[in-house]
Amino acid sequence: MSPLKNDNFLRALMRQPTDYTPVWMMRQAGRYLPEYRASRKTAGSFLQLCKNPGFATEVTMQPLDRYPLLDAAILFSDILTVPDAMGVGLYFAEGEGPKFERTLREEADIQKLAVPDMADLQYVFDAVAQIRKTLDGRVPLIGFSGSPWTLATCMVEGQGGTDFLTIKKMAYARPDLLHRILDITAQTVTQYLNAQISAGAQAVMIFDSWGGALAHDAYGEFSLNYMQKIVAGLIKSNDGRTVPSIVFTKGGALWLEAQADIGADALGLDWAVDIGQARQRVGHRVALQGNLDPAILLSTPAAIEQQVAKVLASYGQGHGHVFNLGHGITQWTPPENAAAMLEAVRLHSQAYHQ
Amino acid sequence: MSPLKNDNFLRALMRQPTDYTPVWMMRQAGRYLPEYRASRKTAGSFLQLCKNPGFATEVTMQPLDRYPLLDAAILFSDILTVPDAMGVGLYFAEGEGPKFERTLREEADIQKLAVPDMADLQYVFDAVAQIRKTLDGRVPLIGFSGSPWTLATCMVEGQGGTDFLTIKKMAYARPDLLHRILDITAQTVTQYLNAQISAGAQAVMIFDSWGGALAHDAYGEFSLNYMQKIVAGLIKSNDGRTVPSIVFTKGGALWLEAQADIGADALGLDWAVDIGQARQRVGHRVALQGNLDPAILLSTPAAIEQQVAKVLASYGQGHGHVFNLGHGITQWTPPENAAAMLEAVRLHSQAYHQ
Numbered sequence: 001m002s003p004l005k006n007d008n009f010l011r012a013l014m015r016q017p018t019d020y021t022p023v024w025m026m027r028q029a030g031r032y033l034p035e036y037r038a039s040r041k042t043a044g045s046f047l048q049l050c051k052n053p054g055f056a057t058e059v060t061m062q063p064l065d066r067y068p069l070l071d072a073a074i075l076f077s078d079i080l081t082v083p084d085a086m087g088v089g090l091y092f093a094e095g096e097g098p099k100f101e102r103t104l105r106e107e108a109d110i111q112k113l114a115v116p117d118m119a120d121l122q123y124v125f126d127a128v129a130q131i132r133k134t135l136d137g138r139v140p141l142i143g144f145s146g147s148p149w150t151l152a153t154c155m156v157e158g159q160g161g162t163d164f165l166t167i168k169k170m171a172y173a174r175p176d177l178l179h180r181i182l183d184i185t186a187q188t189v190t191q192y193l194n195a196q197i198s199a200g201a202q203a204v205m206i207f208d209s210w211g212g213a214l215a216h217d218a219y220g221e222f223s224l225n226y227m228q229k230i231v232a233g234l235i236k237s238n239d240g241r242t243v244p245s246i247v248f249t250k251g252g253a254l255w256l257e258a259q260a261d262i263g264a265d266a267l268g269l270d271w272a273v274d275i276g277q278a279r280q281r282v283g284h285r286v287a288l289q290g291n292l293d294p295a296i297l298l299s300t301p302a303a304i305e306q307q308v309a310k311v312l313a314s315y316g317q318g319h320g321h322v323f324n325l326g327h328g329i330t331q332w333t334p335p336e337n338a339a340a341m342l343e344a345v346r347l348h349s350q351a352y353h354q
Numbered sequence: 355m356s357p358l359k360n361d362n363f364l365r366a367l368m369r370q371p372t373d374y375t376p377v378w379m380m381r382q383a384g385r386y387l388p389e390y391r392a393s394r395k396t397a398g399s400f401l402q403l404c405k406n407p408g409f410a411t412e413v414t415m416q417p418l419d420r421y422p423l424l425d426a427a428i429l430f431s432d433i434l435t436v437p438d439a440m441g442v443g444l445y446f447a448e449g450e451g452p453k454f455e456r457t458l459r460e461e462a463d464i465q466k467l468a469v470p471d472m473a474d475l476q477y478v479f480d481a482v483a484q485i486r487k488t489l490d491g492r493v494p495l496i497g498f499s500g501s502p503w504t505l506a507t508c509m510v511e512g513q514g515g516t517d518f519l520t521i522k523k524m525a526y527a528r529p530d531l532l533h534r535i536l537d538i539t540a541q542t543v544t545q546y547l548n549a550q551i552s553a554g555a556q557a558v559m560i561f562d563s564w565g566g567a568l569a570h571d572a573y574g575e576f577s578l579n580y581m582q583k584i585v586a587g588l589i590k591s592n593d594g595r596t597v598p599s600i601v602f603t604k605g606g607a608l609w610l611e612a613q614a615d616i617g618a619d620a621l622g623l624d625w626a627v628d629i630g631q632a633r634q635r636v637g638h639r640v641a642l643q644g645n646l647d648p649a650i651l652l653s654t655p656a657a658i659e660q661q662v663a664k665v666l667a668s669y670g671q672g673h674g675h676v677f678n679l680g681h682g683i684t685q686w687t688p689p690e691n692a693a694a695m696l697e698a699v700r701l702h703s704q705a706y707h708q
Contacts, residue, residue: 163684164649165649165652165684165686168647168649168650168652169649169652169653171649172649172650172652172653172654172657172661173652173653173654173657212626214626215625215626215647215680216625216626216627216628217628217664218647251605251626253608254607254608254626254627271569271570272566272568272569272570272605272608273570273608274570274571293522293569293572295518295519295522295523295525295526296522296526298519298522298523298526298527299523299526299527300526300527303526303527307526310571326569330517330519332519
């Protein structure tokens with residue numbers, strides 16, 4: 001592997017000095033880019049983009065080729081690859097979101113649940129290896145997974161179930177069943193992220209997209225505990241380096257103190273929290289990643305610059321900040337507005353790293 | 355009007371002593387009750403239940419007749435009555451949610467927006483008066499409105515628009531237009547709540563259902579500021595009493611300190627925050643209302659009792675707590691589970707009021 005030419009992202013995750021605040025964008029390879037839409041059309045479906053390492057590499061590289069100011073690449077994939085391998089039968093109907101052939105609700109099905117063979121996810125690890133090779137040391141590559149709670153929600157609720165009532169009913173009426181699902185899913189995610197690391201991922205992120213739906217005490221029991229187990233089980237890279245980990249609970253900024261204690265190197269923040277206040281709350285335990293509201297990218301370059309400057313000023317002097325959106329970039333974002341954000345981050349962040 | 359026989363709810367809102375923790379349930383007159391479903395069938399539609407004071411009274415009374423342990427009634431209505439009066443053309447298609455004939459996005463439309471004639475909402479005030487008369491002093495009656503930000507979201511996004519991208523784009527690109535909408539809506543809500551008070555509402559609640567979607571600084575600018583104006587403009591009741599106000603931003607527990615400063619008597623809490631920690635954060639400035647996850651009511655009476663006891667213990671000794679769910683009761687709740695919650699509140703709360 002080529003040596004890394006830009007390690008600012010990894011350095012910031014480890015709270016080491018950088019000359020500016022590194023930046024990437026959640027869902028940076030996505031529908032807002034015309035080149036992505038063209039690739040998806042060629043591939044035939046979203047799932048084909050994920051399952052074919054050549055396509056995954058192509059779309060992963062697109063934002064990097066368009067925006068030279070990006071400091072990290074992220075594997076193009078989907079959190080639903082794991083439920084798919086665990087047997088729910090993922091498919092994407094044309095023009096619709098993900099669907100599952102089965103849900104995981106019956107006790108007999110839950111007793112049969114097992115960690116899948118990682119060979120069923122080989123296409124993901126092949127994509128990681130091919131992207132690393134294509135990156136050629138330009139920026140680091142982030143691997144990722146959904147959190148156990150988030151993946152369990154997908155499997156229990158099924159497609160379209162976003163009121164969380166089925167899984168929460170299980171949490172309160174049959175916590176033993178839910179803990180079994182979460183335990184097996186956490187083992188699966190640990191193996192999955194470690195296989196991504198072995199294939200070349202230089203940082204890993206756990207997306208706890210639905211953790212924010214939980215009650216405060218249920219969050220610790222059903223989501224955070226299992227992310228802690230995963231973080232504790234992460235391996236080093238093939239060349240012996242520690243692979244930094246980022247944990248991101250969307251809607252979870254009330255619980256940052258607890259998140260900062262699970263051993264992850266960085267926490268993702270959505271836009272609900274002031275990043276300067278978040279920094280005060282977590283102290284020196286973790287780096288912070290975030291947290292511009294992606295809706296701001298629908299406004300004007302002048303407004304974007306002003307809002308970027310506010311986030312940077314709120315974080316303030318010193319290292320340990322990775323600039324990002326507070327959630328994935330929306331498909332309606334004009335690509336030039338993403339460029340305006342990246343330029344504003346580079347322009348305004350240097351003063352905070354002197 | 356008959357004298358109030360049970361003023362525990364009003365006393366708790368004013369942080370005065372009570373013998374137990376009073377309780378009501380958001381959306382307590384709702385689809386989980388077979389008698390409600392029967393009334394709705396007779397009325398023909400949800401909107402008819404709202405617009406006909408006789409039906410509104412009938413369904414408001416249903417949970418009180420079923421559950422003698424309820425300490426408050428809440429006007430049966432919908433936050434969309436106000437956007438309807440402001441001209442978006444509300445209607446409910448059979449078997450679907452609310453729809454609007456028009457959205458409020460164009461500058462010319464926004465310039466024409468005006469406070470509606472309260473006579474267009476007379477059916478609401480008639481319902482308040484009829485419910486007060488029917489209650490005959492049994493428990494206090496709560497009036498309510500959506501917050502300006504929440505109502506503006508409905509008007510700008512239109513039906514089904516819950517990604518907030520249109521209104522947030524306006525917030526960042528044309529804040530002057532959004533502030534005009536919010537200002538007129540705040541004036542409207544103030545008049546609307548005051549007319550409910552004149553008709554007999556004994557407490558008022560502002561539902562900021564979508565405030566939690568805002569970024570931390572945008573929340574103050576676009577939601578909280580306008581709720582503050584409304585609270586400052588509330589009148590006293592016809593008999594000269596102060597009418598306590600409750601402000602509830604769903605998903606807004608990060609910002610409780612700011613909410614506690616706007617002059618409301620109580621804050622609503624969803625289940626994301628530990629109520630004991632919330633109490634520490636707001637000190638003696640406000641009472642707190644909440645905050646059991648309504649999904650818990652789908653489990654078992656034993657689990658419900660345990661979770662109710664946890665909320666009460668977390669709030670701890672002393673007054674100023676109104677027990678409630680953290681959001682509306684779901685339609686899938688077995689009515690006997692709601693009874694189990696109410697009984698657990700009465701049973702376990704008395705020890706904290708000695």
